[in-house]
Amino acid sequence: MIALTFSITGAYAKSRTATPTICFALCVKASERVEAMVLRAEIRIEPQWRSYSLGEQLLLNDIFGAPERWGTTLRAFSWADVPVVVTAFEGETITRIEVPCTYDFDVTATRFFHALADGHIPVRILFSGAIFYAGRLGFSCERVPWSAEAAYRMPASVWHEAMRVCYGTDALLRVKAETLEQLHRMRAAAGALSWDELFARSSGVIT
Numbered sequence: 001m002i003a004l005t006f007s008i009t010g011a012y013a014k015s016r017t018a019t020p021t022i023c024f025a026l027c028v029k030a031s032e033r034v035e036a037m038v039l040r041a042e043i044r045i046e047p048q049w050r051s052y053s054l055g056e057q058l059l060l061n062d063i064f065g066a067p068e069r070w071g072t073t074l075r076a077f078s079w080a081d082v083p084v085v086v087t088a089f090e091g092e093t094i095t096r097i098e099v100p101c102t103y104d105f106d107v108t109a110t111r112f113f114h115a116l117a118d119g120h121i122p123v124r125i126l127f128s129g130a131i132f133y134a135g136r137l138g139f140s141c142e143r144v145p146w147s148a149e150a151a152y153r154m155p156a157s158v159w160h161e162a163m164r165v166c167y168g169t170d171a172l173l174r175v176k177a178e179t180l181e182q183l184h185r186m187r188a189a190a191g192a193l194s195w196d197e198l199f200a201r202s203s204g205v206i207t
Contacts, residue, residue, distance in 0.1 A: 008152035037086035039129035059115035
C-alpha cells in the first residue's frame, strides 16, 4: 500500500478570474511512484481554534449565538467540496486546490469570512479518492486512506483579497425581487443617484 502525506504550504487569491477563487498550495508525498490521483477535498472551517474581537463577536452572533454560548455552538462546519487531480509524480509534488467563493450572505462561510478583519482562519481539508500506480501486472488502483487530511491557518486577508479581485470595493447583497422593487421605489422617490446614497439618507432607519 502506498503511504501518503498531505500538507498545505500556502494560500492566495487567484488573479484574473471571473469568480472569486482561493487557491491552496497542496504538497503530496508518496512512498512509491504515482501515475495519477483523483481526489475530493472536503474543506471544513474550525472556528473554535482562534480568538475573536468584540466587533467580530457581534457580527458572528447570527451564526454562533451570544458569546456565552460559544462553548457549545462554536463547532466546525463545511466550507466547500471540490475535485483535485494530481498528475504523475515520484516522491513529492506540488499542486493546487481551487476553491470558488461567493458574496452570498445566505452562505455561512461568507458571513464568517466577512466578519473577520484580520488574523487566521483554521481550516482542515479531508481527502478521499483514488490512487493509480503501475504494478507488476499493469496499472493498479488504491483508495486514499480515510485518515488523509491536512490542517492550515489561512490568513483572513486572502478571502478579502479574492473578493477585491472580482468586485473591487463593491459588495453584493442578494434580496428577493419584491424587496428590490421596494428599494427601487424608495430610491426613485428620494432621487438618490446610487444605492449608497439611498442607504446613507436612510441611516436613521438602517443601522
